[in-house]
Amino acid sequence: MIDIEKEAARIAEQGECAPRLARDPVNQPMINNWLEALGDEHPGYDGVAPPAMVQVWTMAGLHGQRTLDDPLGQMMTILDEAGYTSVVATNSDQTYHRYLEVGEHLSVTTSLEDVTGPKRTGLGEGWFVTTRSTWWVGDEAVAEMRFRVLKFKPAQKPEPRPEAPKAQAIRPSVNRDTEYFWEGTRQHELRIQRCGGCGLLRHPPGPMCPECGATKPKYLVSDGNGVIYSYVVHHHPQVPGRQTPFVIALVELDEGVRMLGEFDGEPKIGQRVEVVFTKVDDELTMPSWRPRADR
Amino acid sequence: MNAAIVGIGATDFSKDSGRSELQLAAEAVRAALEDAGLTPSDVDGLVSFTMDTNAEIAVARELGIPELTFFSRVHYGGGAACATVQQAAMAVETGAAEVVVCYRAFNERSGHRFGQVQTAAAANIDNSWSYPMGLGTPAAMVAMFAQRYMHEYGATSEDFGRIAVIDRKHAATNPHAWFHDRPITLDDHQSSRWIAEPLRLLDCCQESDGGVALVVTSAQRAKDLPNEPAHVKAATQGSSADQFTMTSYYRDDLTRLPEMGVVARGLWERSGITRSDVDVAVLYDHFTPFVLVQLEELGFCGRGEAKDFIRTGALELDGDLPLNPHGGQLGEAYLHGMNGIAEGVRQIRGTAVNQVANVGHVLVTAGTGVPTSGLVLGQA
């Protein structure tokens, strides 16, 4: 039996590992690659690096190996041996003391701050490992990071249920008048019929505008936000493809039309919700609702 | 209208009839004809409504009805119950037929249960906005209205429960009722399980096997027949703007049943009576919340005031507006509203088990939440 806490204490006592130098100094081509990939058009990153890039400079790279005194690497090895073989990052708290300029050459030191466990998590039993890193230019600390990973034993996946609920859920009929809607959900767009003549918004849709008589329906793409106008908590009887109880909400979208959908949460009339799209199969994606933090 | 209901007939109401739906229909029609003092050969018209598997010609064959000059089938299930009488009365008035029988027969408990999710109904394009989202039972569809109604008017589950208590009280003294001798308390209602919140089990009508038939003929011919006729003072259908079947959720106001408002307007105008002339109300009660909304749509109380109106005791047998003296569909049986029309006829005749004194006019409504219909029956 490995005493994980004892091992953790031993590694923590070692304190900071030796500084590890970044492969390259802060440089414009890597900054540009980063900006391009993230689509960031901030005009200020000319000769200056985006703060959130700090960790990039000291990444180990394609064939990188951890140094022997790297505390995170040591702790990972110990937990691997104890059977906690999977890892997922859970927290990254970065503080930037100043912006970095092209030409500055960073190094990083890391210490083990904390190891807690074993904890039951949604992923399985595991240990949270927290490290603290400091980035240096010469002897000036320019940025710091607390980084936490969960090292866990993957939970046994439950046997798939013999009846795949989604497979037997009721499917909508689709015709010429309604296919735009289901085409939309496939593309994660919540479409509302909009009359090509007078602009009337209408849901459920139909081929002729009851307002102006035009037969040229178009649609707009809803923002997918609205409030619960009414709801039902369904208990009996069983509904194909669903586990009871479940909630169906009649949502009044911000655009002004109402629409039904399953709601994932504790419902309340007036509650703000947003649309979620769930792919059933290649032909069908269902819209439903979930609470929206009003931000 | 120059028409009257002169015969009523029914099978037993059960949970398992043990016979085919066609047999139930044939038995009910034969019973109604016997009650009317007529024979199958007198019949030249048949009317039913959708969700009945018995074809008019099949019923005619079983009964040996030789010729039909009028046959019709009204849409929208339970909403059409009173419309069958309207069809029959119009046929009689226009001379399209002389004796028309309206019928409904099904094994709704032992066979195809309407309260289950109707997977096949999802093929209807209108239903594609509800069924695939998990809203696939009548109870849940009504619950959506009820939730909003409670929110806007402060009605509670207990307010709905009072309707169930009244129906079951009336059924308790009706030997034909499934719930004969089995009244409930408000506590029973409150402790019954959720079906679709905010609806509890005891907010929902029963599921029944059985058949009911009504014989309609002209007022003149009625004079020669044995029973006191229940004259059709007015009969109308009603559908309103942006109407859907059970899911009219897209109107401004979800606390109303405007199609029942259409019916109400038509009934008062055509019958010439006013609300205060109604001696008995047979209101469709598949789910309790819509009884409250009907009371408001029909003008017996103001919007949102049904809960207070009910508390006054008005709906008791000795109240101002006795409700469903037979026990309704919560208490007697679920025959898609047709048993309620038969009760209306008995109240006019003075032969009901829970007879209300001095009944001049009976109001009968059909299924709610769907395009609907209504009747005013009266003495000559």
Added chain:
Amino acid sequence: MRIGDSLPEWHVEATPTFVISTALATRDFQDVHHDRDLAVQRGSKDIFINILTTTGLVQRYVTDWAGPRALVRQVNIRLGAPCFAYDTLKFFGQVVGREQQDLTIEVVGRTAHGDHVTGTVKIEVPA
């Protein structure tokens, strides 16, 4: 920029190209960020966005709103559901604190699977 102000909702389409190019631009060569077969073998639904990119997106969301003069002082994030290829990552944000030039902004990034990231960003906006 006052306490309670909301940031406009921002959607990021996590295409496979996006997931891979950002992983490489952040020098993260873990296979789960660029090799679908291996990602699936490891029990994942698809390749998913790496944490350095999430940090970068949170920073971008705030600076896109605050403008180029804003200086980013801190990005604290907690990760939840992975953001897989083909997911739409929707960002919501709100100003929750202000002390003179220093603003604290809460940020949430959601996909259809749930909250991918919740975090706090501190910025300084020079007068």
